[in-house]
Amino acid sequence: MEGHACHDRFLSFEIASYNKNTEKDIMKAFPQYSKRHFEILDGAWDFCFLGESVDLDSVNLKKAAYNELMPVPGVFDATPKYPGMRGTALYRCKVAAAPNSRMKLRLGGIGLWSRIYWDGNEVGTIDLPYSGVEIDFLSGKGKEHELVILIDNRLDFKRCPLFSQYYDFYGFGGIYRTVELHQLPECNINRARVRPLDIKTGLVSIDIELSGKIPARFAFNLAFDGGKEEGFCETVKDGHASIKLKVPKFKLWSPEKPNLHTVTISTIDDGITERFGIREVTAEKGQIKVNGKPQKLLGYCRHESHMEFGPVQPLPLLFEDLQYLKDLGCNFVRGTHYPQDQRFLDLCDQLGFMVWEESMGWNNSPEHFADKGFFDAQVRQTQLLVRNSFNHPSVIIWGFLNEGNSETRSCEKMYRTLFKTIRGEDSSRLVTYASNRAERDLFFEMSDIISLNTYPGWYAKDREKARPLDEIVPCFDNFIRGMDKRGLKDKPFIISEIGAGAIYGWHDRFRVHWSEEYQADYLEIAANYAVRNPRVTGISIWHFADARTYTSSYALGRPRTINDKGTLDEFRRPKMAYDIVKRAFRKK
Known part of the structure; x- marks a missing residue:
């Protein structure tokens, strides 16, 4: 077998x-x-x-x-x-x-x-x-x-x-x-996690996780990219052996050139091959950089969802979604709101997408955070998230607690613990959370990136106005000014969610809410704002494709019990906004 x-x-x-x-x-x-x-x-x-x-x-x-x-x-x-x-x-x-x-x-x-x-x-x-x-x-x-x-x-x-x-x-x-x-076997290799240490020399550290009958010193063979094996024997501490090596003839991973390497670690009766990329992710002076090059992150939030299969992702569907994202001019995907399929991340590694992966959370309250079972489960799943996806160079951002209650001081322990959990597992990536609390948010200072979910002109301030599209730009201008005054000017800013609903196939000459026309007009403003404003580091439009949501009375604001804010519908049929976003992203 x-x-x-x-x-x-x-x-x-x-x-x-x-x-x-x-x-x-x-x-x-x-x-x-x-x-x-x-x-x-x-x-x-x-x-x-x-x-x-x-x-x-x-x-x-x-x-x-x-x-x-x-x-x-x-x-x-x-x-x-x-x-x-x-x-x-x-x-x-x-x-x-x-x-x-x-x-x-x-x-x-x-x-x-x-x-x-x-x-x-x-x-x-x-x-x-x-x-x-x-x-x-x-x-x-x-x-x-x-x-x-x-x-x-x-x-x-x-x-x-x-x-x-x-x-x-x-x-x-x-x-x-x-x-x-x-x-x-008696002693098995669970994982080998590769951390790039120096993008100039190709130096990496490899943490080998063992289980079973673990020896005091672990003898193994190691080969990069299917090349010549070398023998090593390293001390084991707490079930882990580690080694630092330079990858021969290494090439850097980047969105433009997504070069990948493999490392194979083997013993007499076990062997594992991990794939990884050598790259460096940093945040400085309001920018996100990969290998020192500033990146403008342009993309979508994406649910693993389909009307026929639910969360199950057949391989052709993964390819189809990524082909659409490439065609749209995207280089960025936010995987919402849970750990992603490893095959999807493999493909993102190969195709040069940058990914924000997050643990599960959605608009959780202080009562959630005070519950020991919820608190412990958040820590466990977030730790697993990092360990499972550690070797994916496409994952440049870790996230958690989408739209949690970050305006209440009693919630600080939950946020501080999850930041500490992630950074304790991995210090090589950026960490953030998507907030919908805007200026009221108390914890932006902890984050590497300021990430804002907001829907001006959709959930409008002026509910009497038929087409309140003029709310979009002032909303972001005011937020950016507020963050800069707060001393957060050097933190990158991502519009982590923005969007408008549209029922596929419904057209209206009034170009009103729920029509494809209104969504297209809305996303034209939002996408162009993100592309043209140097203070905006990235945008993940909400969302890529329509997806099933709650089926209770919560769905009264969700026609067909579907979140209709997708630029494609639930069967991946593009709406009018598709070409609008494509034009904005491709002229960056």
């Missing part, structure tokens, strides 16, 4: 034939594994919907009737049989594993809550929607085993505090991303 690599320069995914009987070929994101036995479990799984009011402590796996099949990745509440249903479901598959082996289950993301069973025994739970999570356990007796993943998409703050009903995106139930099952 070992994989073999396919080194296509554009895809750079491993195409692995794991099951020769079914000839199942699947593209796998980095990291890649060259020696250990592992299997990608994507495909048709047995499925059982238990109901909408299940007591999770009383679930009896032996009585479950698996009379259906469901795709993995997939979400049951986007299917014709269970549309919009909230409840508990079981996904089951049969797998082979050697007796009494160390196993690792890697899940790219689930929603909203999960419990994992191996041969009927609970081996782990997941309360972090969208986060990539790993669960270690022993295979036990025998060679044939049963893996069951219980999924619960009911809204329960105590059990799953990170997602709430009022969030302006839909919380689906299912297995969002790839599932991998690894059989581990």
